[in-house]
Amino acid sequence: MSSITRLLSILELFSQPRPFLSVEDVAVELDCSIPTAYRYVRELVDAGLLVRFAGGDYGLGPRIIKLDYHLRTSDPLLAVGQPIMRELSDHSGFDVVMSRWYGNELVDTHRETHDATLDLRYGRGRPRPLFLGAAPKAILSTFPKAKLAVLFDQYADEIAQSGLGATLDDFRASLLKIRRAGFYLSRDELEIGVSAIASPLFTDDSDEAVGSLALIVPTQRLEFANLDRLVESIREAAARTSQRTRSVVGSRGTDAINSSHTISRAKRST
Template identity: 45%
Template structure:
């Protein structure tokens, strides 16, 4: 594939990046304007993506994401080694605790929940599978970031200064590194009303023996329910489950 065709493919796929919680449908004209491309090119990209099932025609000449993405999501679930080896252990954890159990993974610099097992009292989460979570709020993202190598964490620090300040985290690199270093040393992070006021979560990183970071596993419940739970005992239980998942993955 030539550089020109690679560039063209990347621009076509960037159409999919336009879709968000804030804008779920686009016209072809709006797509071309947003991506600053010619109208014929925009129409061609939209047609190709529609033919591939990645977009579909909706009302009023708008386009939404297409059914092919649902099919691909099914294959992602089936092929995810963390889910292949972890779902049964998550179910055991839910049976033992009655709490919701969530797996979260890192894609680039986005933290996404990939699977959730519901406990006896379902916690209402604003974030679910596929919806990017804030990088600096909540138990799972902090457990994941705590396992970054120094250079990788420094890139995150450099690229997200405003978000770090808004989250009330240290804006000095040395203090920022120490903050996540403390979480790494503890081996877990407890969030109490941090991301959503009524929810608390305990997260442990999914870290293999060779320091390969696979994501995080969390137990989630309401703040009031979590307040009467033996947190050290829960941490031990969650840590053992995380270790069992990572040792099962080749």
């Protein structure tokens, strides 16, 4: 592991139950000397990624907040999706959540709240289980065979426990049904009393989803809701978000190419 990787891995040590760390904690976790741990921590403090508190412990610094703001304002999927999510929440009467798949992590990136009393266990930035709930299953259903095989090798037990299958063939067959439907409905999978209907999101012409939109419905209200209409609404909202995001991403790519050509011409002229 390189020094920069070890240094940045310190940020992964912070969590909700462990918001503060001492230099000694870092040394133990990284299995390094106290002076080395102190040097790593000092570099992160200088970069604004950590901040030192009066008691001597360290917590996440202001640069993290700035980076989160930049992420929220620069992500085209989020920029396009927010007004569509707000519209869907207003019309349906339910919360709408956007989730993104990053590497082998699934996190919620935005929630449009209609029911302020609905306390969800997971929120923006908190990693969610990869195989439980509507969001991950809607996303996984679009993954190519090779990627599903790699995931099955790594998470066979979790996949079986989620009901997606005890073998790779069963896993792929379960996801193929979801892919054909274009959505997935979960009932009390992630949280008791909470159901969700999710549909995949795309940012380019690839058939592999990068995220999902989900309607969050209290399970007790699900039996009284017009399920067909909810499914139609979430599929339409996800499709509209994907289409508009593709246009934005495509236009940015064209702008970048045009800019590159302009720079090249300018260099030749000099």
